[in-house]
Amino acid sequence: MVQFPHLLGNFTNSLQTHHLSRAVVMHYSWLLLLVGVLYVLLYGFGQLRNGQLGRQFEYELRKRLFGHWESLSTAYFRKRSIGDLLNHALNDVRTVREALSGGLNILTNAFFLLTATLIMTFRTVSPKLTIVSMIPLLFLPLFVIWWGPRIRNASRRAQEALSDMAELTEESLSAVRLVKATANEDIEAGRFETRVDQIVRRQMSVFRQSAMFQSMIPFLGSISFSIALLYGGYLTVTKQIQLGGFVAFTLYLAMIIQPLQQMGFVFNQFQRASASLLRLGVLFSELPDITDPAQPVQVDAIAGAVSVRLPVYRYPDGDRDALVNINFSASAGETIGIVGRTGSGKTTLVNLLPRIFDPPSGTVFVDGHDVRTLPLQTLREAIAYVPQDGFLFSTTIRENIGFSKEAATEEDIIWAAKNASFWNEIQEFPEGLETVVGERGVSLSGGQKQRAAIARAFLKDAPILILDDSLSAVDMNTEKQIIRAIRDIRQGKTTIIIAHRLSAIRHADQIVVLDDGELIEQGTHEQLLEENGVYASMVALQEGEEALA
Numbered sequence: 001m002v003q004f005p006h007l008l009g010n011f012t013n014s015l016q017t018h019h020l021s022r023a024v025v026m027h028y029s030w031l032l033l034l035v036g037v038l039y040v041l042l043y044g045f046g047q048l049r050n051g052q053l054g055r056q057f058e059y060e061l062r063k064r065l066f067g068h069w070e071s072l073s074t075a076y077f078r079k080r081s082i083g084d085l086l087n088h089a090l091n092d093v094r095t096v097r098e099a100l101s102g103g104l105n106i107l108t109n110a111f112f113l114l115t116a117t118l119i120m121t122f123r124t125v126s127p128k129l130t131i132v133s134m135i136p137l138l139f140l141p142l143f144v145i146w147w148g149p150r151i152r153n154a155s156r157r158a159q160e161a162l163s164d165m166a167e168l169t170e171e172s173l174s175a176v177r178l179v180k181a182t183a184n185e186d187i188e189a190g191r192f193e194t195r196v197d198q199i200v201r202r203q204m205s206v207f208r209q210s211a212m213f214q215s216m217i218p219f220l221g222s223i224s225f226s227i228a229l230l231y232g233g234y235l236t237v238t239k240q241i242q243l244g245g246f247v248a249f250t251l252y253l254a255m256i257i258q259p260l261q262q263m264g265f266v267f268n269q270f271q272r273a274s275a276s277l278l279r280l281g282v283l284f285s286e287l288p289d290i291t292d293p294a295q296p297v298q299v300d301a302i303a304g305a306v307s308v309r310l311p312v313y314r315y316p317d318g319d320r321d322a323l324v325n326i327n328f329s330a331s332a333g334e335t336i337g338i339v340g341r342t343g344s345g346k347t348t349l350v351n352l353l354p355r356i357f358d359p360p361s362g363t364v365f366v367d368g369h370d371v372r373t374l375p376l377q378t379l380r381e382a383i384a385y386v387p388q389d390g391f392l393f394s395t396t397i398r399e400n401i402g403f404s405k406e407a408a409t410e411e412d413i414i415w416a417a418k419n420a421s422f423w424n425e426i427q428e429f430p431e432g433l434e435t436v437v438g439e440r441g442v443s444l445s446g447g448q449k450q451r452a453a454i455a456r457a458f459l460k461d462a463p464i465l466i467l468d469d470s471l472s473a474v475d476m477n478t479e480k481q482i483i484r485a486i487r488d489i490r491q492g493k494t495t496i497i498i499a500h501r502l503s504a505i506r507h508a509d510q511i512v513v514l515d516d517g518e519l520i521e522q523g524t525h526e527q528l529l530e531e532n533g534v535y536a537s538m539v540a541l542q543e544g545e546e547a548l549a
């Protein structure tokens with residue numbers, strides 16, 4: 001590119017000295033064409049390569065981010081909203097990619113163009129004129145130092161506001177049924193508008209800072225241009241340089257105005273990207289708090305004996321003890337029922353077993369091994385857990401049930417669905433097992449969702465099965481069928497059932513009663529009835545209600 005002004009300068013000199021013949025014109029035309037073709041080829045290749053590298057970088061970064069999130073514990077996801085995390089994965093990663101691929105491309109082009117231009121003007125026109133004209137550009141670093149942090153901060157604040165909006169959008173869309181049912185659309189729309197207004201204000205601040213910064217750089221270029229005209233004109237008139245040299249010099253200057261503008265744009269992009277990089281750095285610096293032990297105990301297979309000797313457990317961010325004085329043991333193959341009022345600590349207790357939350361060392365044991373000393377993979381593979389909300393993925397029933405076993409066959413899935421008393425209903429769906437359940441299973445009833453999740457856990461066929469209030473949405477007959485299936489297919493395997501309806505745990509080998517985080521009663525159904533304590537009064541109350549119903 002930088003050959004253009006030089007060739008045109010020589011052309012002007014030939015014109016001035018009347019040496020211009022048809023052959024000379026053809027010579028210059030061919031040379032200019034050649035320069036043009038070379039430029040297009042090199043520039044095109046550079047653009048393509050940069051684009052490819054940028055996309056690859058974006059893909060790798062998102063993959064690493066996802067891998068990192070998968071290694072973090074549940075406690076982390078209580079602190080950060082899904083919307084915020086999504087904003088990091090989408091907007092921050094994209095901002096960094098744009099700066100790296102597009103920005104580096106432009107910066108490389110601009111750098112070479114500027115350097116080559118300076119060398120050419122220095123060598124072929126006039127070193128004096130080059131130095132004098134470039135003085136204003138020395139102020140460029142000062143502008144970067146002044147505006148850089150301002151743009152970076154404004155950009156960080158804009159990204160934070162975007163995260164807020166993503167969080168609100170995620171929340172509002174998840175709660176859309178509730179919002180509609182309670183006719184609260186106006187309130188929701190108002191909340192959304194407030195956030196959007198905040199984002200627009202913060203983004204306007206980024207644009208203001210960026211626009212001012214970007215316009216300053218061409219302004220410096222214009223000052224250079226004025227100096228070149230004045231001083232170059234003087235040198236030409238006093239015959240210190242040729243007219244062709246002067247023409248070439250002004251063309252050179254005109255040529256570097258655009259790269260200068262682009263450099264402004266790139267510096268601006270870099271500042272925004274560094275704000276996003278800082279935000280991503282904070283995510284990556286979060287270390288997994290539940291990890292494999294340094295020297296894990298190696299076990300061949302887990303039989304399923306469970307024992308808890310827990311003086312006290314408090315959540316990492318909790319302000320009170322969630323569990324106190326919990327002591328019980330069950331041999332492999334036993335069924336344990338856990339009951340207690342809402343908020344009494346039932347879910348907390350079972351969450352400690354697969355280390356969803358970490359118990360203190362030496363308090364929770366599987367087959368006599370402290371769960372914190374077992375390899376995490378071994379421990380979690382030995383436990384099938386159906387959480388309270390029976391989470392489903394937005395895919396088919398077949399994939400939802402088959403999720404727990406990699407090579408699940410059609411027979412396996414049907415077996416699991418039958419035992420979860422779900423198969424008859426699946427057969428009635430027009431698409432059968434291929435029915436898509438919608439996001440988190442929205443197109444299924446509460447009871448159907450629970451049974452799909454139970455079938456998934458049955459299929460895993462793990463030594464320990466935990467059902468966390470997983471039968472709450474099914475009717476009593478279906479509950480009976482499922483309990484019968486559990487007693488049948490889980491023979492010799494440990495099963496822990498949390499239930500509010502006591503009929504679901506009546507058959508358990510032992511029942512643990514929790515109250516306000518404390519284990520207050522323990523025994524079989526018959527023993528606890530004999531004790532005539534809290535459990536017995538719960539049974540009496542429920543039997544009374546059932547009789548009334």
Ligand SMILES: Nc1ncnc2c1ncn2[C@@H]1O[C@H](COP(=O)(O)OP(=O)(O)OP(=O)(O)O)[C@@H](O)[C@H]1O
Nearest residue numbers: 315317318322340341342343344345346347348349
């Ligand atoms: N992740 C958490 N961080 C801090 N506190 C928590 C957390 N999860 C639960 N809690 C608190 O621990 C206590 C016990 O909650 P838990 O969910 O174990 O009760 P639960 O008996 O399973 O209740 P429910 O029958 O309503 O499901 C409650 O006071 C609850 O607020």
